[in-house]
Amino acid sequence: MDLEFSKEELAFRDEVRSFAQQKLPAEIREKVDQGRPLTKEDQVRWQKLLADKGWIAPNWPLQWGGTGWTPTQMYLFDDELGAAGAPPVIPFGLKMVGPVIYTFGSEEQKQRFLPDIVSSNVWWCQGYSEPGSGSDLASLSTRAVRDGDHYVVNGIKAWTTLAQHADWIFCLVRTDPNAKKQQGISFLLIDMKSPGVTVHPVITMEGDHEVNETHFEDVRVPVANRIGEENQGWTYAKYLLTHERTSIANVGAIKRTFARVKREAAKVTSGDGTLLDSPVFARKLADVAIQITALEYTMLRILSQVARGGAPGAESSLLKVRGTEIQQSITELLMEAGGYYSMPFVAEHGKAIGPEFTARAAANYFNYRKVTIYGGSSEVQKNIMSKAVLGL
Ligand SMILES: Cc1cc2nc3c(=O)[nH]c(=O)nc-3n(C[C@H](O)[C@H](O)[C@H](O)COP(=O)(O)OP(=O)(O)OC[C@H]3O[C@@H](n4cnc5c(N)ncnc54)[C@H](O)[C@@H]3O)c2cc1C
Numbered sequence: 001m002d003l004e005f006s007k008e009e010l011a012f013r014d015e016v017r018s019f020a021q022q023k024l025p026a027e028i029r030e031k032v033d034q035g036r037p038l039t040k041e042d043q044v045r046w047q048k049l050l051a052d053k054g055w056i057a058p059n060w061p062l063q064w065g066g067t068g069w070t071p072t073q074m075y076l077f078d079d080e081l082g083a084a085g086a087p088p089v090i091p092f093g094l095k096m097v098g099p100v101i102y103t104f105g106s107e108e109q110k111q112r113f114l115p116d117i118v119s120s121n122v123w124w125c126q127g128y129s130e131p132g133s134g135s136d137l138a139s140l141s142t143r144a145v146r147d148g149d150h151y152v153v154n155g156i157k158a159w160t161t162l163a164q165h166a167d168w169i170f171c172l173v174r175t176d177p178n179a180k181k182q183q184g185i186s187f188l189l190i191d192m193k194s195p196g197v198t199v200h201p202v203i204t205m206e207g208d209h210e211v212n213e214t215h216f217e218d219v220r221v222p223v224a225n226r227i228g229e230e231n232q233g234w235t236y237a238k239y240l241l242t243h244e245r246t247s248i249a250n251v252g253a254i255k256r257t258f259a260r261v262k263r264e265a266a267k268v269t270s271g272d273g274t275l276l277d278s279p280v281f282a283r284k285l286a287d288v289a290i291q292i293t294a295l296e297y298t299m300l301r302i303l304s305q306v307a308r309g310g311a312p313g314a315e316s317s318l319l320k321v322r323g324t325e326i327q328q329s330i331t332e333l334l335m336e337a338g339g340y341y342s343m344p345f346v347a348e349h350g351k352a353i354g355p356e357f358t359a360r361a362a363a364n365y366f367n368y369r370k371v372t373i374y375g376g377s378s379e380v381q382k383n384i385m386s387k388a389v390l391g392l
Contacts, residue, residue, distance in 0.1 A: 005072070013076045020084035023049050029085040033260065034357070035364040037208055038087055040123070040165045047089055047120040057094055057118050064102050064110070065118040071306040075299065082252020090162065093117040093124040096240050097170040100187070104228040104236050113168075113189070127157035127171035127190070127214060128237065134158070135380050137172070138181045138234060142216065144173035144188060146223070151175070151188065153196075153219040159374070163199045163212040166192050171216075176231050187233035189225040196220075204370075206344075206363035241376065250323060251296050257330050258292060261285070264357045265337045275337055284336075288329050295322050314388035317381035324371040324378070331365040 005013070028042050050056040051065075058074050060066030069077070082088075089095070098117045101109055116122040133140040142155025153173055163169065169190050176184030190197065196219035202211045227236055262285065265275040275281045302315045334357065335342040341354025344362035352359035372378045 005076070009072055009076060012073055013080055016077050016080040017084070019053060019055075020081055020086055023053075024084055024086050028087065032085045032087050033256075035360040037210070040162075043087060043090055044120050044123075046087055047094075050089070051119050056089065056120070057098065059095075060098065060118070061102060064098075064114045071303045075303050078250070079252035079255075082250055082254070083256050085256060088250060088253070090123070092126050092161075092166075092170075093120075093122065096126060097124050097189070100170070100227060100236050100240050103239065104187075108224070109189075109227070122167045123162070123165050125160050125163040125166035125169045125192075125214075127160055127169045129158045131156055131158050131213075135377060137237070138185065140172055140174060140185065142171065142173045143177070144175050144186060144221070146175070147220075149223050150220045151186075151223060151226070153188070153190065153216045153221055155216050157214045157216070159202070160199070160212045160214040161210060161374075163192070163214050164201065164209065168192060169197075169214065170227075172233055172237055175233075179231060182234040184231055185233040185237070186230050187227040187236045188221055189227065190216075190219065190221050191225075194219050194221065204367065206366040208363070208367065210367075250327075251292070251299055254292055254295070254323065254326055254330065257327075257334075258288060260357070261330060261333045261337060264334065264355065267355065268337055268339075281333075281336070284333060288326060288333065291322070291326050291329070295319070295326060298322070314385050317376075317384045320375060321372075321378050321381045321385075327371055328368050331361075331368045335361050335365045 025045065028038065028046055031038055031042065047056060054065070055067065055077070057065050058067045058069050058077060062068050067073075094117060098114060101113050101117075105113070113122075117124070127142075128137060128140075130140050130142060140155075142153065142157065144151040144153045151173070153171070155173070157169070157171060160166075160169065169192055171188050171190055172185050173188050174184055175186040178184070192199075196217040198215045198217070200213045200215065201209050202213060203209055204211060227233070262276070265281065265285070268275040270278045270281070276285075298315075299319060302319070338355060338358035338361045341352060341358040342361040342365075344366075376384075
């Protein structure tokens with residue numbers, strides 16, 4: 001196992017670093033730094049800058065706009081952009097449905113959908129979960145009934161992130177209610193402008209509009225919008241979930257927000273010095289710093305295996321669990337550094353009355369409760385790991 005970067009890899013890292021320094025708009029970096037939500041325009045603006053450089057879809061096949069990078073280059077790319085304060089790309093098109101379309105879609109579907117995803121012209125959202133089906137996703141009940149060359153779709157998709165901006169949604173629907181539950185599911189691409197689709201906002205506890213419920217009432221969807229074979233959707237869905245989990249850890253962004261906690265804590269007085277001199281706070285910081293280093297080396301070890309021809313399996317669950325737990329610890333440390341001023345009722349209309357960083361400290365603390373739930377909850381990831389390790 002070789003954990004050192006080669007000369008070429010270090011040169012590549014420098015190229016990414018200077019790209020981010022030159023191209024990442026300052027106002028977007030500032031919002032990311034302060035944990036403020038980005039608008040659709042911010043997100044599309046940054047994604048188009050990446051697309052112009054040819055770096056928007058590194059893991060895609062070259063033919064469809066990929067880069068042909070090694071796994072190590074992809075890691076360095078994510079690490080540098082995270083460290084520069086760049087927002088992660090919205091994953092639904094680029095990291096989820098895109099790979100499903102180029103792997104399992106028809107030639108016509110590839111031509112129709114992939115170019116618009118790569119150029120960020122079309123916004124996608126994910127319609128997997130339902131009010132009664134989250135961890136046990138295969139129990140989903142949204143129905144699609146065949147009617148000539150269309151399906152008629154009825155049901156509710158829960159937690160549809162950013163569906164209020166979406167042009168298209170990819171959905172798991174039940175096409176055979178009599179088959180074993182994993183075997184009666186199909187994968188449909190649905191135009192959000194179709195009659196019968198409605199989006200209902202769900203306001204999360206920090207007060208933001210990030211998620212929705214999306215309802216389908218007699219929505220007619222062309223059979224041509226089905227990916228692959230009827231009733232084989234579960235196979236495509238599982239493929240997508242592994243992609244989703246590996247990208248959640250986000251070590252570069254973790255390192256940047258951790259550095260911010262240290263910077264802000266250094267400005268907070270505590271006794272004769274600052275918070276950094278407080279043994280209790282310093283011990284907590286050291287604990288998280290050690291966990292970040294361990295996560296980074298675990299990531300590099302996995303990459304080193306992948307570079308030698310292996311494929312990540314249950315390891316993606318390990319990265320998801322540790323990465324998200326660390327992200328939550330960092331939001332807790334920032335709350336703690338702000339003390340009283342971090343209390344949600346102290347900030348008025350998003351404006352801090354204490355140190356500036358406290359304006360969104362509570363909001364981000366609450367928002368980050370989601371990371372150990374979405375993409376498969378920590379408990380479910382631990383089941384996957386225990387099966388892999390213990391064979392239970
Ligand atoms: C902010 C946010 C955004 C989301 N965005 C999307 C999206 O865009 N599209 C989408 O399709 N979905 C989305 N989700 C849904 C997400 O994938 C589900 O919330 C998740 O899979 C858990 O399902 P659930 O909420 O139904 O909880 P449940 O499955 O009901 O789980 C409840 C609790 O029981 C535990 N549990 C369940 N089964 C087991 C088991 N077998 N062993 C041990 N413990 C278990 C869980 O860990 C959890 O603690 C989002 C969720 C959140 C919170």
